[in-house]
Amino acid sequence: xxxxxxxxxxxxxxxxxxxxxxxxxxxxxxxxxxxxxxxxxxxxxxxxxxxxxxxxxxxxxxxxxxxxxxxxxxxxxxxxxxxxxxxxxxxxxxxxxxxxxxxxxxxxxxxxxxxxxxxxxxxxxxxxxxxxxxxxxxxxxxxxxxxxxxxxxxxxxxxxxxxxxxxxxxxxxxxxxxxxxxxxxxxxxxxxxxxxxxxxxxxxxxxxxxxxxxxxxxxxxxxxxxxxxxxxxxxxxxxxxxxxxxxxxxxxxxxxxxxxxxxxxxxxxxxxxxxxxxxxxxxxxxxxxxxxxxxxxxxxxxxxxxxxxxxxxxxxxxxxxxxxxxxxxxxxxxxxxxxxxxxxxxxxxxxxxxxxxxxxxxxxxxxxxxxxxxxxxxxxxxxxxxxxxxxxxxxxxxxxxxxxxxxxxxxxxxxxxxxxxxxxxxxxxxxxxxxxxxxxxxxxxxxxxxxxxxxxxxxxxxxxxxxxxxxxxxxxxxxxxxxxxxxxxxxxxxxxxxxxxxxxxxxxxxxxxxxxxxxxxxxxxxxxxxxxxxxxxxxxxxxxxxxxxxx
Numbered sequence: 001x002x003x004x005x006x007x008x009x010x011x012x013x014x015x016x017x018x019x020x021x022x023x024x025x026x027x028x029x030x031x032x033x034x035x036x037x038x039x040x041x042x043x044x045x046x047x048x049x050x051x052x053x054x055x056x057x058x059x060x061x062x063x064x065x066x067x068x069x070x071x072x073x074x075x076x077x078x079x080x081x082x083x084x085x086x087x088x089x090x091x092x093x094x095x096x097x098x099x100x101x102x103x104x105x106x107x108x109x110x111x112x113x114x115x116x117x118x119x120x121x122x123x124x125x126x127x128x129x130x131x132x133x134x135x136x137x138x139x140x141x142x143x144x145x146x147x148x149x150x151x152x153x154x155x156x157x158x159x160x161x162x163x164x165x166x167x168x169x170x171x172x173x174x175x176x177x178x179x180x181x182x183x184x185x186x187x188x189x190x191x192x193x194x195x196x197x198x199x200x201x202x203x204x205x206x207x208x209x210x211x212x213x214x215x216x217x218x219x220x221x222x223x224x225x226x227x228x229x230x231x232x233x234x235x236x237x238x239x240x241x242x243x244x245x246x247x248x249x250x251x252x253x254x255x256x257x258x259x260x261x262x263x264x265x266x267x268x269x270x271x272x273x274x275x276x277x278x279x280x281x282x283x284x285x286x287x288x289x290x291x292x293x294x295x296x297x298x299x300x301x302x303x304x305x306x307x308x309x310x311x312x313x314x315x316x317x318x319x320x321x322x323x324x325x326x327x328x329x330x331x332x333x334x335x336x337x338x339x340x341x342x343x344x345x346x347x348x349x350x351x352x353x354x355x356x357x358x359x360x361x362x363x364x365x366x367x368x369x370x371x372x373x374x375x376x377x378x379x380x381x382x383x384x385x386x387x388x389x390x391x392x393x394x395x396x397x398x399x400x401x402x403x404x405x406x407x408x409x410x411x412x413x414x415x416x417x418x419x420x421x422x423x424x425x426x427x428x429x430x431x432x433x434x435x436x437x438x439x440x441x442x443x444x445x446x447x448x449x450x451x452x453x454x455x456x457x458x459x460x461x462x463x464x465x466x467x468x469x470x471x472x473x474x475x476x477x478x479x480x481x482x483x484x485x486x487x488x489x490x491x492x493x494x495x496x497x498x499x500x501x502x503x504x505x506x507x508x509x510x511x512x513x514x515x516x517x518x519x520x521x522x523x524x525x526x527x528x529x530x531x532x533x534x535x536x537x538x539x540x541x542x543x544x545x546x547x548x549x550x551x
Contacts, residue, residue, distance in 0.1 A: 012090065013057045013112050015081040024068050029424060032392070033059050033431050037417055039394060040401075040432075058116045062434035063427065072101035075108040100441050119463075130212055132236035134229050136219045147352070147509070149335060150181045156333045157305070158187050162451050163274070167304035168331035169282050173343060174309045174502025176335060176352055177510065179210060182278060182307055183218040189222050189276055190246065196275035197242075199297060200250045203284050205233055205449055206477060210248050211280065232259065237525040239270065246275075253279075258292050265534060267296065274302045281475055282306025284497050286324040292328070304328065312499045313395075328518045351509035354483075361403055363523030364389075364396050382490055384422075390490065390523065391425035401432055407484055408438055408465045415459065415479065417503050418468040418486040426468040430490070433466055440466035443473065480512040486519045508527040 006185050014019050022030045037055065060069075071216050079097060082090065087097070095107050107203045111121040146154060153172065160168050198330025200211050212229050230238030232470060233252035239249070239259070251259075260267045275296050285294055285306060298304055306328055312321045337346035347353035390396060400418075404477055408414050420426035423444045430442040441455045452472075459467045460479050467473070469490075474496060485504040491497055 006118075011082070011086060012075075012078050012095075012108060012372075013060065014053060015078050018056055018059070021060050024060060024066065025063055028531050029427060029431075030059065031060075032424075033435075036394060036397065036428075037435065039265055040398070042426055047309075054116070057112070058118065061113055061116055062431040067107060070105055074107050074493055078108070098544065117437070118434060130209060132231050132238040132240070136216050136223065136229055141518075146181065146184060147177070147354070149347075149350070150177050151339075152186075153333060153335050154181055154184055157181075158188060158330070160333055161185070161189065161305075163302060163303075164302055165298075165303060166331075167298075167327065167329040168333055169306040169308055169328045170313045171308055171311050171334040172333050173335065173347065173353065173505070174499065175510070175512065176347060177504040178307050178309070179280070180213045180218070182305070183211075183214045184222070184276065185305070186248065186276070187218050187222050188214060189272060190219075190227060191222070193389050193396055194275045194334075195246055197246050197273045198248050198276045198278065199256075199274050199302075200248060200278045201253050201256060201290075201294070202250070203282040203513050204472075204475065205252065206452070206472070207475060208233060208250050208252060209449075209484045212477065215250075241412060242270075242425075245289050253284060253287075253293065256293045256297075257289050260296055271297045271302075272300045272542045274300070277302050277304050279304070279306045280483075281306040282328070283312060283324060284308065285327055286320055291327065309502060311493045312495065324447060340378075342402055348507065351507045351514075353507045354507050354513050355507075356400050356505065356516050356518055357521060358518045360397050360520050360522055362395075363399075364523035382492060387421040387489065389424075391421035391428070395522070396523075397429070397432075399521070400429060400486070401436070404433060404466060404486065404502060405436060407439060407517075407519075411483075413462060413466075414484060415482045416466045416484040416486055417473060417477075417479070417482050418466060419474070419489050419500055420470045425488075426470045430466075430468045433468075435482050438466055439464045440468060442468045444470050445472055447472070451487075473503065476504065479503070480506040480510070481515045482506075483515065484517045484519060490521075490523060496528065 016024075016250065020321050025033075034055075036061075049362075058371070060066075072134060076097075079087065079090070081097075090111075091097075093111060095104070095111060097104075099107065110120045137145050145151075153170070157170060160166055170178065170182065172181065186200070189198060200215075202208050202211060208429075212231060226241075227245040228245070230242060230247050230249045232238045232249060233255045234261055238251075244251075259270075272299050277294065279294065294304070304327075310322065311328075311332055335343060337345065339342050344353060348355055374381060404416060404418070407416060418426075418429065420429055426444060430440045433440040443455055455464070456467070456477060456479070458464045460481070466480075482504045484499055487500055491500070500520055504513070504516035504518065508514050
């Protein structure tokens with residue numbers, strides 16, 4: 001690591017005090033990172049101490065997604081502290097006080113990242129979310145048709161939709177094309193002459209964007225007339241000016257609930273215009289607030305189709321699972337193996353699913369207190385105190401960091417999605433990895449949609465090796481070339497576990513990888529089944545499941 005003053009390297013962030021650096025990050029997070037790094041470099045204490053200021057700045061830059069580093073006022077303040085001679089030297093390197101604010105930020109941050117051998121993270125400025133209303137034209141050019149196994153389940157779904165007011169769940173493993181198959185169903189529904197709207201409900205903006213793109217891709221090739229795609233979320237009101245012609249209305253479950261509550265009369269008119277309601281990640285339907293909106297949309301004869309990989313709420317929640325199944329008339333239309341065997345084995349055989357291997361690394365020997373056990377038994381959630389305790393354990397984090405670095409060193413094109421114990425834990429791991437030279441980035445629920453879009457695109461394109469997160473990438477995120485899923489957080493939820501491992505299961509036949517490594521930590525595994533058994537775990541709740549062959 002370089003010492004900027006001793007080696008005559010230009011100064012800029014060097015003008016900040018340790019207290020200022022701590023405040024820019026978060027004092028608690030900064031202290032955790034610094035203490036951990038001191039232990040990590042315990043054999044190089046003298047080197048670490050000699051470069052103390054450089055280490056502090058590198059920690060700050062390792063969290064370069066911090067929005068404070070993109071504020072032009074911050075950099076102008078740093079420049080104001082420089083001597084006249086330093087300003088002249090900085091101008092020679094492209095940092096000119098007369099630069100426009102945005103350009104000044106870009107040059108300063110790029111300069112500092114280069115100095116400390118860290119990747120420069122470009123600020124998001126020119127990208128934007130999809131418009132609230134967009135007309136999708138049809139058709140343009142040929143595109144890839146559904147695969148045989150998708151075509152079979154497509155026709156089974158079409159037959160189910162011949163039954164008035166029918167309700168059912170479509171069950172397909174993550175990565176096998178649920179959204180694509182469902183969008184062909186929606187397109188078929190529009191082409192069959194329905195003059196009412198189709199409503200698609202999801203629980204996150206990511207899934208809303210994915211659905212809109214998925215329909216656009218299909219309709220532009222299969223459509224017979226123009227269709228409006230209308231988005232309803234907290235920032236877009238796609239219902240404004242909705243006309244007499246049918247549209248695909250894509251909304252978050254939360255936004256639809258707010259609509260129902262804020263304008264009941266208008267909501268009822270809207271519900272009457274709905275012929276088909278699709279609920280992505282159907283296990284969310286059983287939540288009381290969401291269920292109220294769903295039931296209201298169904299009152300006027302709409303059909304209901306749920307999409308899921310695991311049609312249940314929780315392995316230990318019998319009543320909740322029964323209620324969910326009842327909402328969908330106890331019916332599943334599910335992908336089945338042609339030979340009657342395990343579905344995952346069948347999908348691996350035809351290269352739709354990657355061949356997975358599991359590696360278990362040493363975890364914590366920490367045990368739950370009696371109070372934590374009681375809380376777990378009462379609400380079936382791992383207590384926050386347990387998650388925080390695991391996130392703060394040095395040896396556990398050393399194991400995680402060492403394994404990630406080893407994986408990246410063994411393959412410079414590695415794509416690792418890491419699921420952390422908390423937002424703080426995810427930021428902490430990202431900072432340490434970047435400090436150690438790994439191309440990593442963090443996202444959480446507070447990351448703006450545009451920044452998340454930029455970061456995830458960088459991951460897909462290979463600009464990043466590691467994408468760490470807490471609570472956002474288990475659903476609605478598609479990166480087919482992911483070849484490692486690193487589970488650094490415990491979960492008892494079979495649904496969440498299935499979603500997490502599903503991030504890396506896409507096989508070469510659908511643009512994914514031949515192999516995927518699932519790295520687990522010994523303390524993560526809390527009574528979960530083998531991933532090959534997850535698909536059939538909730539079968540008993542769907543006693544009326546339709547098994548006939550519609551071919």
